[in-house]
Amino acid sequence: MTIIGDVLKELFKMFVADLRLTLAILSGVLALFLLLHRALIDPTAAGFLLLLICLLVLAEAVFRETLKKRRLGRPTDRSHDNS
Amino acid sequence: MPPDFWTVIFPAVSAAFVASIVEVVEAFTIVLAVGTTRGWRPAIAGTAAALLVLALIVLILGPALQYIPIHVLQLVVGVLLLLFGMGWLRKAILRSAGVLPMHDEIEAFAEETSELETQVGAPKTLQWIAAIAAFKAVLLEGLEVAFIVVAIGAGKGLLWEASLGAIAACALVLIVGVVVHKPLAQIPENTLKFGVGVMLSAFGVFWTGEGMGIEWPGADLFLLLLALIFLFVGTAVARLAKSTFEKAPA
Numbered sequence: 001m002t003i004i005g006d007v008l009k010e011l012f013k014m015f016v017a018d019l020r021l022t023l024a025i026l027s028g029v030l031a032l033f034l035l036l037h038r039a040l041i042d043p044t045a046a047g048f049l050l051l052l053i054c055l056l057v058l059a060e061a062v063f064r065e066t067l068k069k070r071r072l073g074r075p076t077d078r079s080h081d082n083s
Numbered sequence: 084m085p086p087d088f089w090t091v092i093f094p095a096v097s098a099a100f101v102a103s104i105v106e107v108v109e110a111f112t113i114v115l116a117v118g119t120t121r122g123w124r125p126a127i128a129g130t131a132a133a134l135l136v137l138a139l140i141v142l143i144l145g146p147a148l149q150y151i152p153i154h155v156l157q158l159v160v161g162v163l164l165l166l167f168g169m170g171w172l173r174k175a176i177l178r179s180a181g182v183l184p185m186h187d188e189i190e191a192f193a194e195e196t197s198e199l200e201t202q203v204g205a206p207k208t209l210q211w212i213a214a215i216a217a218f219k220a221v222l223l224e225g226l227e228v229a230f231i232v233v234a235i236g237a238g239k240g241l242l243w244e245a246s247l248g249a250i251a252a253c254a255l256v257l258i259v260g261v262v263v264h265k266p267l268a269q270i271p272e273n274t275l276k277f278g279v280g281v282m283l284s285a286f287g288v289f290w291t292g293e294g295m296g297i298e299w300p301g302a303d304l305f306l307l308l309l310a311l312i313f314l315f316v317g318t319a320v321a322r323l324a325k326s327t328f329e330k331a332p333a
Binding site: 066 | 167323327
């Protein structure tokens with residue numbers, strides 16, 4: 001049972017390494033999908049907007065973690081993030 | 084040579100190959116710890132069983148996905164690749180900026196070895212525990228490889244090509260590992276992870292877009308531009324994060 005539990009945990013971690021990043025990407029894709037579905041946006045513009053959203057979300061996730069770690073001090077504990 | 088060799092097939096197979104190197108190196112460290120502590124029989128048995136499970140996952144899931152309509156499949160696979168790829172890219176950026184510690188194979192080897200050495204019980208029980216440790220390590224590390232292979236295979240019908248990339252990486256790590264007979268700590272794991280994160284994020288944006296009905300300018304060629312943009316932004320963000328982190332009060 002531990003192996004199945006670990007497999008499920010690993011699968012979850014694969015796509016939700018950072019919950020806010022995951023939610024932001026999913027929200028962005030959903031919003032663009034709805035805009036495209038209702039023909040409120042040009043498809044090519046939607047593509048570039050998707051790229052822009054991804055880059056902004058990535059940068060936000062990196063700086064959020066950087067500022068958090070800066071407040072806590074330098075990384076010393078390897079056991080929590082060694083994958 | 085197929086017309087989309089350089090724009091789709093090569094990046095896809097390279098992503099599967101490089102991602103597999105990263106994961107197989109991590110799995111190899113644990114298998115090596117098992118082999119040197121409890122003997123090679125449980126290490127090989129656990130590894131073989133896990134590889135069999137992973138092969139079954141790919142062989143069942145890969146062809147089954149072909150029955151899903153291509154736009155739905157591209158959208159789902161695209162979003163999953165985007166989440167997975169950006170997760171890898173985020174972590175690789177944070178590690179290269181010094182915010183997160185680098186993965187240390189020597190330390191992972193020492194941890195696993197000491198864990199195995201502290202276990203007590205009958206020899207047969209210890210052999211079982213060791214085999215399960217090897218099985219779990221290979222299965223968990225291999226899940227990410229299996230996902231990449233299946234996702235790439237489903238998105239562009241490259242299941243065999245991506246599988247070959249992953250198998251080649253396994254063979255390469257195994258050969259080098261058998262020759263050096265110690266954890267492969269010299270592999271630039273974070274650089275590889277950064278590269279795979281860039282490629283998978285690019286594939287993710289490309290296929291999510293195609294799944295939503297977006298026609299990218301230049302068709303498949305746009306994939307390379309997306310990869311270059313992710314690489315450029317990823318590198319710039321890493322530099323900025325490094326300088327921000329180094330401004331930390333002493």
